[in-house]
Amino acid sequence: MRASFATAPIVFLLATALPASAQPISNLSEGTTRTTSRASLQIGGYAELFYQWNFNEPSNGLTALRGFDNHHNTFTIANAVLDAAGKLGPVSARVALQVGHTPDTYYLAEPTVPGSSSVNASGPNLWKYIQQAWVAYTIPVGKGLLVDAGIFLSPIGPEGMAVKDQWNWSRSDLFFGLPFYHTGIRLTYGFTDRITLSAQVYNGWNSVVDNNPEKSMALQFTYAIPDKLTYQFIYFTGVERPVGAPEGRAWRHLFDTYLAAYPLKWLSLLAHANGGFEPNAFGTSGWAAGALYVRFLPLRWLSIALRGDLFWEHVAANASGRAAPILWPVEWVSSATGTLDLHPVDNLSVRLEYRHDHAAGDAYFKGAVATDLAGAFVANARAQDTLTVGMTTWF
16 A cells, blocks of 8 residues: 555645655554644544454464464454644644554563652553654754654554555564564654655664663665655664673664565555674574565455565574574564455455464464463464454544
8 A cells, every 4th residue: 555645734744744764555544634824633543353263273362473463263352543643833743542452462572660669660551552652843954854752653664553554454474573663763854755864763672661771773764756666774773682681782783675666556566675683692693584565456445465474583592502582482484465455435444364374383372272380371383374354444
């Protein structure tokens, strides 16, 4: 889905309030807009509901390593989001609140920081109802230098949070393995109508409150021709292990790029690649991943999307021991996904999706699932197949 917006005021608001990463299969709730000569306000939202059948029929009812569509044989309210964005002169802001099943997974990796008699503790339960919240100011330098600070959806990769803006119902292994959100500050400058550069400083991967003294940094380049193609490259670096981790102060380096092309009105193509490495006390850990997407629009009210991905990870080890995996419990994971999307009206999408997941070792659940001494479920299958029926609507 190409990044497009409902009305001119919304375009103006978002163009001055967001970096032009223009994620090709992700945009914002259309909402309603009120505009004056100096100010505009957009209110929107969406809701997502799905039913999934896992052919492994796991006794714990869980579909492993799938992010937000991870419950077997139950109707699940995935997410309900209320989204507001406003602009007054050079100042803009946005707050998106969420409730449902998705927020718990969204903030699953958020560090837990204890409090004191005068300072509150911080952790996933404190932040999970905020999907994003930021304030921005456009400095009148050249074409306008945008400075924004707050909690942001991660710019890494082409996929986003709202199902309505994705080609498939489920997200790729790359989306689930990489960060969902960041907290910090960004500077974005559009050199031309097509070229944008953004420099970013964050607390780290999936951390509203930092778990170490080092900050993470990112540099993002975007080249976009509306309705033709979008190219993006991001370099992201920082220490992501907590203080006291056996791996030491391991500086991680991530490289992410994708190219989306729309050669015909009925055909969209996307290629996504990601890789990184982390020198640590046990050697050098690293990973490489890729995904290919294709989307057909045979009818105005029907689209067909296919996706395949592979994510490989190397875990450093030496005589001193072995590093903790950065992303996955096994050496590699992969998936193949096919999605039918029926959209009879503009603000309703009903999807039927079949997906096959496969891994290098036991990473999924099947049949009678045992627990370990700590009470955690033990993976007992190398593959899983699911059929998902989902519905999402927005305003």
